[in-house]
Ligand SMILES: Nc1ncnc2c1ncn2[C@@H]1O[C@H](COP(=O)(O)OP(=O)(O)OP(=O)(O)O)[C@@H](O)[C@H]1O
Ligand SMILES: Nc1ncnc2c1ncn2[C@@H]1O[C@H](COP(=O)(O)OP(=O)(O)OP(=O)(O)O)[C@@H](O)[C@H]1O
């Protein structure tokens with residue numbers, strides 16, 4: 184299994200962007216503030232992070248593209264992760280698993296959003312996502328996604344918090 | 354006024370080392386763990402920092418050179434800062450002000466140390482150091498010494514702590 | 524419950540020692556529980572001894588040595604519970620050229636078994652990647668450029684070593 | 685007491701705006717008090733707007749943008765209460781090549797009025813210094829080498845840009 188593609192629509196600084204990935208070692212580089220960490224935030228967003236702090240947003244609504252310098256702020260955003268599943272690591276009989284998360288500003292209160300989850304186009308839920316991903320040991324809280332600053336956080340956390348990392352794996 | 358020289362004896366990873374400085378812009382470089390930040394710790398040590406955490410030591414006794422790979426652990430260490438005072442920024446009628454701080458393991462309890470302060474060779478005290486240095490607006494707590502990690506600390510401190518920085522200057 | 528934790532502790536500790544030795548060119552490291560009898564009463568200490576130095580707790584090390592120790596711990600956890608892909612965002616930021624290259628080499632080796640996506644500003648790291656994407660921002664919108672040649676990227680963009 | 689704080693706030697704010705504009709190549713920034721009526725009841729917010737983007741609070745910016753904002757704040761305080769010498773320890777760690785050069789240029793300019801001692805692993809920074817000292821460690825003992833020529837230092841030691 185590997186991550187084949189990330190598709191972003193109006194997520195943070197992205198308008199409409201697909202990023203294909205190959206197996207092996209891929210590097211991403213660019214100036215400060217250009218949007219590199221936003222790609223890892225997009226991945227965490229789909230993996231089902233429920234903490235907006237983890238993806239550097241005050242509220243989930245802050246993840247929706249604000250229009251940039253010349254455009255209009257948007258009402259919704261969505262991100263899809265395409266996982267290559269030829270080896271059936273995830274027990275679904277498909278060569279590709281497409282996990283999509285969409286958030287839309289709630290009509291009654293624009294600060295709040297409603298979250299929608301899809302697996303290969305069919306309506307799903309956060310718990311189904313987490314269940315499918317657990318077969319591949321992929322999770323928003325594990326250490327397979329090391330965000331900018333995590334190394335420093337490990338250094339400065341208390342010894343009890345550090346033991347807590349082992350508790351979670353046990 | 355400028356910092357003319359730092360003289361270290363058995364301070365952290367230094368045995369006997371003098372580092373001369375010129376006015377203008379001096380760079381210091383070298384591999385990880387080679388002792389670059391220990392130079393800035395030596396300066397803070399003399400400026401009278403009372404918090405051992407600020408110079409990355411559990412106790413003041415940890416500042417005394419531990420002997421390295423082949424040597425004997427020492428009993429005392431001292432650091433002198435030589436300030437060029439031709440412009441009499443510090444109201445003492447000398448062209449050079451030499452501030453020396455020495456710590457020596459206490460004979461009764463090796464984990465504790467006794468601190469000694471000297472100005473141009475004469476016995477002095479921490480309060481006299483702070484009084485002389487205040488004429489030059491030099492202090493261990495100001496932002497003229499920006500330690501490794503201070504930039505990150507400013508970013509992650511609370512808004513109240515950040516205001517506290519302005520309170521101290523006022 | 525204690526048994527489960529001790530099993531994880533022992534395996535992660537073994538990984539941690541092997542990885543730190545490799546990343547520090549011969550240093551040694553280990554995990555320590557503050558309370559061996561009842562681990563849930565105490566915390567977890569990372570101890571490492573860079574080559575040619577005496578053992579230090581994490582707090583007494585230099586910025587680069589601390590981050591190499593923390594990174595070894597992260598890799599040790601990843602090895603315990605392997606995943607098909609990993610994202611590493613500027614984990615080489617505190618490291619000098621030599622240590623960055625050691626980390627990049629380790630990622631290169633691991634990339635035969637799992638997919639690694641690494642955000643970095645260091646040329647010494649990007650040189651080892653199979654593909655490199657350039658990212659820029661124009662009018663507040665991020666553009667991802669296809670594969671770029673690391674040697675082409677102008678000096679001022681990348682940290683050469 | 686409030687008057688003294690407001691005087692410091694106004695001056696540091698002015699410095700902060702001018703310095704951030706210079707360090708970010710045209711962005712704008714400002715300090716904000718959470719409670720303008722009674723400043724001691726609230727905290728201090730750093731707001732900055734990199735060139736071509738909308739205003740963000742510090743938390744929403746990228747790693748490099750945050751550190752450029754924090755660095756501008758430090759320089760703004762230094763300008764308010766000038767000192768004869770400054771020590772800066774790897775303050776350019778999070779910055780890309782372009783931003784590092786802007787910071788190094790600012791230090792270069794300030795070095796006519798005060799002494800700056802800067803620890804850095806970046807070639808783009810060290811190139812602008814009057815003198816550069818190399819530091820190494822052998823058998824656990826630090827040796828400070830005299831002036832080194834930045835171009836001589838082997839690639840793997842320094843971050844080129
Ligand atoms: N909802 C949003 N709409 C538009 N832009 C946004 C939104 N949220 C964040 N951004 C932009 O994303 C930028 C941050 O991008 P990111 O953190 O990915 O940068 P980076 O490439 O990782 O930089 P660094 O090298 O400094 O870490 C911010 O400057 C902000 O302008
Ligand atoms: N009392 C002591 N005796 C001997 N060595 C010590 C003592 N205290 C600290 N050290 C050594 O100093 C080293 C740290 O040096 P320092 O923090 O100055 O490195 P640095 O050059 O700043 O590295 P980096 O680039 O990673 O920040 C530690 O590895 C430790 O071995």
Ligand SMILES: [Mg+2]
Pocket residue numbers: 219220221331612746747748
């Ligand atoms: Mg980033």
Ligand SMILES: [Mg+2]
Pocket residue numbers: 389390501585586587773
């Ligand atoms: Mg250091």
